[in-house]
Amino acid sequence: AWIAYQTAYLKAHYPAEYMAAVLSNNMNDIKSITFFMEECKRMRLPVLGPDVNESFYKFSVNKDNAVRFGMGAIKGVGHGAVKTIVENRKEDGHYKSIFDLAKRIDLRAANKRAFEGLANAGGFDCWPETHRAQYFANDGDGISFLEKAVKYGAKHQENENSAQVSLFGAASDVQIAEPVVPPCEDWGTMEKLSREREVVGIYISGHPLDDFKTEMKTFCNGSIDLFNDLEAVVNKEITFGGVVTDVQHRVSKQGKGWAIFTIEDYRDSFEFRIFGEDYLKFRHFFVINSFVYVRAFVREGWVNRDTGKKGDPRIQFNSFQLLHDVMDTYAKKLSIQLNIRDLEKDKIAVLYDLIKFHEGNQTLTFVVYDNAEKIKVQMPSRKNKIKISQELLDGLKENDVMYKLN
Template sequence: GVKERSTGKVHAVVANKNECGKQLTGKQLFKVLHKICKDNTTVMTDQFSDYNILDKDSEKKGKIVVTQYEGSVIEETGLVKMDLLGLKTLSIIKGALENIRLSRNIEINIDTIPMDDPVTYRLYGEGKTVGTFQFESAGMQKYLHELQPSTFEDLIAMNALYRPGPMENIPKFIDRKQGREPIEYDIPVMEKYLKDTYGITVYQEQVMLLSRLLANFTRGESDTLRKAMGKKLRDKLDHMKPKFIEGGNKNGYTLEVLEKIWADWEKFASYAFNKSHATCYSWIAYQTAYLKANYPAEYMAAVMSRNASNITEITKLMDECKAMGIMVLGPDVNESNLKFTVTAAGNIRFGLGAIKGVGEGAVQSIIDERAANGLFTGIFDFVQRVNLNTCNKKNMECLALAGGFDGFGELKREQYFVVNPKKEVFLETLIRYGNRYQMDKAMVTNSLFGGENVIEVSTPDIPSAERWNDLERLNREKELIGIYL
């Protein structure tokens, strides 16, 4: 729990994030100056300066108060240090759930999805994890294909093992799961805590539990051992070794076996990882894999929306969509929203907001008009209805070049840019026509006189144009979208 220094009251650490938020509300939060991670927060309930040497973070122009204690010793001053991590994956999951709601009219509680979903484990076993959390690297895909994970424990173990150091144990882990290598324990009772990892020590928690089982360590001593391993504190490890050997020997285990176990643990200390961290990350990873396996278009649309500004990532994700049998269609003023969306046919439509030069305000005006009065029937209907102050010439040029008007079929992209004798391109003629039409419509609507409300504004003639070759059209498309669609 979190203890208040001024009152001595202890606040229990609860699982419900809303309750946590209520209990921490009103407490003083200060950023901790940390050499490794600067996203740590220390909680105080009374005057912080009574217990810490404070400063102002120069990187933030003095706006954030920091403690000058180094991160590794801050807890020794009597404070509680917490790492607060922000993950864009949570936004991706939220976006995917919204896409599913809109496209399939299904509400999903992501926290109650089945943890034994065969479709999800098939995705892991095939190594098709591009776009999912934590498990998408090429090396991880290879190991997943070899492992054929079938339980959540397998995923947790792989998350902990796929790091420099423990990675060398992955082949042994896979061989033991597949029955190609016997599962062995230095002492039979160790199976109690090593069964889920096929006899291989993977987590700090396993060492803690085994130290208590084999050598009668107290909970406090086993936690000290965990810290010593996690922070590579050689002095503390050397100090604890005699106690482990002595305690294990009293329990009837031979010195030779105990020495081997301790030697294995010392080697393990160089890459020790805690299961709680691996479990939380694996749970988020599983959620992303579940969504990709069961709602592929909705999930990939959310991933692409979150990476819209990263052309390299978008290109990779588009290749993945192609491999999944999902078409990524170009932008369209009648189907696209601000972000990537799923069409009625189950494909993904490029978001208008991903087009360079088309601002969010212009996109929103198009979406609002479409929602209020239906789909646009053509380019003339478009300029008659859209707010041309918000969606201006520059915005429309970018929409035309990126293919946003291609769905109308009335004009080819090159026709919007034909220059007339007045030295204006046809797109300017369209905008002038749209402004005149909207002005006349407003006058007719506000007229005090009766009669038929007829708007007499002639539509401009569509000019002919020399057709752009494919390369020219694609280059303009790439300039605005960043990739060839």
């Protein structure tokens, strides 16, 4: 009880420090890290990715009272690499670029793999002049820009250590040209997030499903974790969304195709199996990194005639659909909710422009309410129909307009 009181006090009065300590204590347990990062979101406590100019080996709290990811959680970045990065930063200040970093730190402790891990996890995002994709790009010579930067740092250190002296007795000051940063397109969101997960085990800067939050919240009645206990959902249809993270297409001894595929959502991931006609009907959805919306019915297991024992529940796949298409298919009506005391000319003008810009075929309703008088009036729009899209919903949110989707 005493320990519970102490931890509750720390969480209430020093939330960032408390969560940083809890995350540090569970650095080697990905499931726990995921759970505690979700708790940080619930507490509205920002968790920032690793940063060579701010991170330490473990999770820490920065000057803005945000939790900063520890560099020790990145694969390939060991104690030695973090130690030299932190010590040089304390001694000579923040690193100004990848070249400055490569010149200053001990490259025997921080090797090429450590640099690649830091780049993939976003550890170099503090330098806006270069983006993540550029570190792995090359000019056609087969050597990545990151390797060139490390070689540049090694050459610079070698020159300094040799302490060459000119004929006139002064220390030589040989300038080595910095490698050119190759121009290339930045990675898309999915590429960034998958690389983060590859080196850390979790998504740091976001989640692949963040673009489909509205669809997940409005049109899904369940989540992936329900499939861990099928007995609890027997004879129920579960609608859920997620990203396909693994697919294995196989052929049975009878020559029939089937597949094992993994879908992940915000809470969990689950490995499904699909056979027969269902496989032939839905196999084109089984592509890694595709976003799917699934209707699945959980049936009771068959009863063995000989033993009388009931088998495990079975999953029947009723439909697959891309999450991109869900809004168009299922969104039928948008109700815009307005407080009568907030109805000002500017707000009405913004709403008018938004509705005109998103004209379509779906129903629009206004709900005007007055909390003080406890009055609510529903007013369906007879003339104006709209096209419900994420862009429209984002526009309403930006202007603090409440809405309900049906």
